[in-house]
Amino acid sequence: MSRTSASSTKHIVVYGEPAVGKTCFIDMLIHKKHFALWIFSDGFKTYNTKIDGQEWHLQLVDINSALFREAESQQGGLIDAFNHYMTDSQGFVLLYSITDQRSFEYITNEAYVEIFRHRRSANEKNEPYPNGRQRFAAVLVGTKLDQAHEAREVDKDVAEDWASSQGMQFFELDTHSQGSLEEIMEVLAKDIARNEKWDQEEDNERRNAEKAAKRKTSRGTSWIGNAARGLLPKNAARPK
Ligand SMILES: Nc1nc2c(ncn2[C@@H]2O[C@H](COP(=O)(O)OP(=O)(O)O)[C@@H](O)[C@H]2O)c(=O)[nH]1
Ligand SMILES: [Mg+2]
DSSP, rough: OOTTTTTEEEEEEEEEEEEEEEHHHHHHHHHHHHHOOOGGGGGOEEEEEEETTTTEEEEEEEEHHHHHHHHHHEEETTHHHHHHHHHOOOEEEEETTOOOHHHHHHHIIIIIIHHHHHSBBBBBBBBBTTTTSSOOOOEEEEEGGGHHHHHSSOOOHHHHHHHHHHHHEEEETTSOTTTTTHHHHHHHHHHHHHHHHHHHHHHHHHHHHHHHHHHHHHHHHHHHHHHTHHHHHHHTTOOO
């Protein structure tokens, strides 16, 4: 998987309980019409877009929480693929249905924690991430907005408050229409770019701190070496 800022091919997991509209979400975004069939072995579906002059190839994969739980209890097979996407994907669409309170609770109580649990604690050079885990972009999306009038179970304000408490954007939509799907992808792409910028800045700070520490050490060694060889004037103060 691409993890560098040079590449604009990124991986996005659409994650949620069964029947919340994951398949419809991906198919409406990519094919502009909804189907209701998706098989994990289909692999990625790619959404290509251009944002502020940059090309993005967002590869979407659907993770069904029920399949995930089942795979975890069975070991091997699918679980390796699921773990891989949870660990290395750059973005997540956290999907629930506004007509199903349980699907919202799954996202807020379990799915989000599950993602954190999977994220790496150190980079490729085995250096720990300063805030404990590798960053990821995420948006909270409530589906089936067209059924809000007769069947809403999840309060919009409650969902919005939770999303903002986690620093993510929140949308409600109907996955049978295109609505804000493209805007959601744009939010994710920008969050991914921002995360990579922060990662890069932290990396630079780390390198600078290492260089400064090396300079300090080599100055110390050289003073000791010079003192030992009698090359320093008498009473020369040791540098701080
Ligand atoms: N009314 C309505 N039905 C939806 C919406 N999104 C999905 N569905 C329906 O919900 C069912 C499950 O959708 P699907 O995309 O297969 O869910 P998945 O299991 O999360 O992939 C299907 O019958 C869809 O047509 C929506 O926004 N509005
Ligand atoms: Mg599906």
